[in-house]
Amino acid sequence: MGYVEISRRNPTCYVFLIDQSGSMSEKIADDPDKSKADKLKDFVNRFLTNLVVNCTKAEGVRDYFYVSVIGYGLNVGSAFIGPLANKDLVPISEIADKPARIEERLKEDGAGGVVKTKFPIWFDAVADGQTPMCQALNKTKGILEGWLAQHPNCHPPIVVNITDGAATDGNPLIPAEELKNLKSSEGNVLLYNIHLSSGSATAIRFPNSEANLPEQYAQLLYTMSSPLTDDQINYANKAHEMNIEKNSRGFVYNADPISVFLALDIGTKMASPSDTPEIKGDTPEH
Amino acid sequence: MNIEYSHFWLSKAGNLPSVCEDAFFPYNFPFDIIPHNRKYQRYAIADGASTAYLSGLWATILVDGFGSYEDEITNTNFFDLIQTLIIGEYWNSRLADYIKKREDEGKPLSWYDEMALQNGAASTLLEISFPLEENKLKDNFSALAIGDSCLFLVRNDELVTTFPLNSSADFDNSPLLISSDPNRNVNLQEKIAYIENQSINTGDQFFLMTDALASWFFQEHEKGEKPWTIIQEKVMDKSSFTNWIDQLRENKLMRNDDVTLMFLKISGDS
Numbered sequence: 001m002g003y004v005e006i007s008r009r010n011p012t013c014y015v016f017l018i019d020q021s022g023s024m025s026e027k028i029a030d031d032p033d034k035s036k037a038d039k040l041k042d043f044v045n046r047f048l049t050n051l052v053v054n055c056t057k058a059e060g061v062r063d064y065f066y067v068s069v070i071g072y073g074l075n076v077g078s079a080f081i082g083p084l085a086n087k088d089l090v091p092i093s094e095i096a097d098k099p100a101r102i103e104e105r106l107k108e109d110g111a112g113g114v115v116k117t118k119f120p121i122w123f124d125a126v127a128d129g130q131t132p133m134c135q136a137l138n139k140t141k142g143i144l145e146g147w148l149a150q151h152p153n154c155h156p157p158i159v160v161n162i163t164d165g166a167a168t169d170g171n172p173l174i175p176a177e178e179l180k181n182l183k184s185s186e187g188n189v190l191l192y193n194i195h196l197s198s199g200s201a202t203a204i205r206f207p208n209s210e211a212n213l214p215e216q217y218a219q220l221l222y223t224m225s226s227p228l229t230d231d232q233i234n235y236a237n238k239a240h241e242m243n244i245e246k247n248s249r250g251f252v253y254n255a256d257p258i259s260v261f262l263a264l265d266i267g268t269k270m271a272s273p274s275d276t277p278e279i280k281g282d283t284p285e286h
Numbered sequence: 287m288n289i290e291y292s293h294f295w296l297s298k299a300g301n302l303p304s305v306c307e308d309a310f311f312p313y314n315f316p317f318d319i320i321p322h323n324r325k326y327q328r329y330a331i332a333d334g335a336s337t338a339y340l341s342g343l344w345a346t347i348l349v350d351g352f353g354s355y356e357d358e359i360t361n362t363n364f365f366d367l368i369q370t371l372i373i374g375e376y377w378n379s380r381l382a383d384y385i386k387k388r389e390d391e392g393k394p395l396s397w398y399d400e401m402a403l404q405n406g407a408a409s410t411l412l413e414i415s416f417p418l419e420e421n422k423l424k425d426n427f428s429a430l431a432i433g434d435s436c437l438f439l440v441r442n443d444e445l446v447t448t449f450p451l452n453s454s455a456d457f458d459n460s461p462l463l464i465s466s467d468p469n470r471n472v473n474l475q476e477k478i479a480y481i482e483n484q485s486i487n488t489g490d491q492f493f494l495m496t497d498a499l500a501s502w503f504f505q506e507h508e509k510g511e512k513p514w515t516i517i518q519e520k521v522m523d524k525s526s527f528t529n530w531i532d533q534l535r536e537n538k539l540m541r542n543d544d545v546t547l548m549f550l551k552i553s554g555d556s
Contacts, residue, residue: 049401054402056398056399056401118401
């Protein structure tokens with residue numbers, strides 16, 4: 001499947017739906033030091049950093065992408081803090097110039113040592129309230145309806161929903177289907193789901209059938225998820241030496257940190273004909 | 287024998303010419319070619335990776351450095367030359383100039399400029415060299431390549447050599463690149479493509495081109511066409527080149543990308 005080229009004249013957008021419910025304060029599997037909310041904060045802030053850097057040219061940051069980060073927990077709305085607080089959809093150049101703060105972290109230097117690296121923060125870890133996933137999906141639908149009216153020929157927007165629990169405000173399949181029914185001339189909105197685990201259950205990455213999923217909730221998230229594109233499957237199999245089959249869904253169940261990294265990296269990979277920035281992985285900070 | 291030389295370039299549609307990240311050597315022909323006691327006459331093109339920062343500058347440094355290199359380039363000294371271009375008075379000093387210029391303009395590097403710079407610039411490179419004896423062409427050429435900028439040799443109206451790729455299927459979105467960060471070049475040595483001591487004849491035509499046009503060239507040839515004839519019919523000057531590339535883009539026959547075409551023709555002694 002070949003999508004239209006992403007360019008400043010024809011940008012596209014990412015929407016991240018971040019579960020901020022109370023259970024996100026639990027530790028994530030395989031990392032006893034951090035809560036799921038902390039880990040998610042690191043993953044998505046790092047993704048934004050890499051996206052900014054890859055859109056950076058000598059003359060400035062090119063607006064290939066607009067980005068929304070919607071939190072859902074005690075409230076449903078923009079998760080941005082600082083200068084971008086309350087903004088729903090922000091061009092990547094504005095994201096570049098307006099982090100809430102820039103932290104310093106230590107990063108492996110590849111030679112056994114560590115070096116300091118800058119770590120911009122656009123939103124913080126929050127874990128409070130229930131899981132109003134339906135409201136978050138509906139809000140996203142509103143944002144993308146506006147976006148698609150203005151960008152009818154864009155690369156299909158990609159929505160990544162990251163959650164650790166079941167929706168507490170209804171059946172999310174209904175708003176998920178409404179969201180996926182939105183489309184540009186290039187195709188339908190793509191919705192991917194990452195389910196975080198706090199236990200030791202083995203992660204199920206990118207299934208292509210619901211037959212072997214362990215429970216009804218996993219089957220629901222599977223049904224909500226769009227298939228990965230051919231470009232994403234080819235990229236995953238080449239760059240990450242995976243063996244993902246055709247028709248696999250953009251869905252990870254019981255995700256450990258590595259699975260979250262893979263899902264974000266592969267699920268946000270867009271067709272890149274000539275000047276779409278590569279979204280590359282990064283070595284973890286300490 | 288002599289070499290007739292012409293070159294054409296066009297930035298990606300929608301971009302200003304100033305942000306074209308292709309580069310070629312010689313730029314100021316014939317002044318870039320030092321006219322005495324040379325061992326080689328060299329030509330080079332490079333395609334700076336749009337995914338990296340300041341890649342156009344790095345591509346320019348590569349073609350200038352390789353194009354004006356006076357001795358034989360081998361697998362042994364290739365990386366010494368790259369290292370010289372990075373550490374010597376080229377990349378690092380141009381980078382220092384760039385950073386100072388930004389500061390002088392009141393636009394010092396931001397956190398994202400700094401991080402992009404840490405990732406290094408990256409570019410393909412295609413270089414062709416013709417050995418000289420007493421400033422006259424000998425009867426052969428050699429070439430080296432990293433990445434998907436391509437050379438086509440047409441002899442007697444037949445395509446006799448393609449280098450380093452062999453078909454339109456060989457292109458993908460992740461060509462080999464030379465980085466301005468030496469640590470990122472560690473696995474490159476065994477991947478440099480060479481052809482050496484290939485014969486040249488009067489009338490030979492060399493076409494050097496960056497990937498978008500090279501892909502079109504392969505596709506036309508695979509359809510049984512003679513793309514070199516099309517180029518010669520369509521491309522007379524900068525204006526006709528621009529019109530022709532615009533048409534290829536509009537008709538979806540070529541990807542929208544920076545384009546460079548270099549044409550070398552071996553002519554008899556005049």
